[in-house]
Amino acid sequence: MAVKSVRLSVGSIFPKGPGKIYFYRYQVDGHRKTVSLQTTNRAEALRKAEEFIPIIKATSTEVIAAHVQQAKGFATAKRDLPxxxxxxxxxxxxxxxxxxxxxxxxxxxxxxxxxxxx
Structure with a gap:
């Protein structure tokens, strides 16, 4: 029995290839995009795909840049220094x-x- 894709609020994840690596497919401006999640674990693939959703739903470049910095670990919490x-x-x-x-x-x-x- 084949493993089916899982639909998310934006896009879906599906396994592909002999190693059954999960991919995340979504649509932006009418163009279909596919990103490798680089995992064979379904739960981990769901978690990684959920991290993409705020970036895809963002409406401005500033919001997208903030999400990318947060994901890459560049953004740090601001400190209140005396x-x-x-x-x-x-x-x-x-x-x-x-x-x-x-x-x-x-x-x-x-x-x-x-x-x-x-």
Whole structure:
């Protein structure tokens, strides 16, 4: 008995080939697209296909870019840093400019003192 495809809210998944690798097929602007999910496990294929749905349903390029960054792990949660901890956070960053940061640190401290006086 052949394994049938599974319909999702957008598109469907189906196994293909001798290894029965699952693929996700969907339609964008009247064109059919097929993406390999690179798994033979049906539950894992469903999970991977569900990750594509928000990207496919997105209406603007900004929303799509945000979803792609989130999926690739580029997007990180924003932190609320107190002004007193900003320099310590910056000084621990691996991409900081070094040794030119001594002057910037002095300027930052002066700026902080100015803000505290206001």
């Amino acid at each position: 002004l007193s901890g900003v320099w310590d956070y910056y000084s621990m960053h691996p991409d900081r400019a070094n040794p030119a940061t001594v002057h910037e640190q002095l300027q930052y401290k002066d700026f902080r003192r100015y803000l505290l006086q206001i």
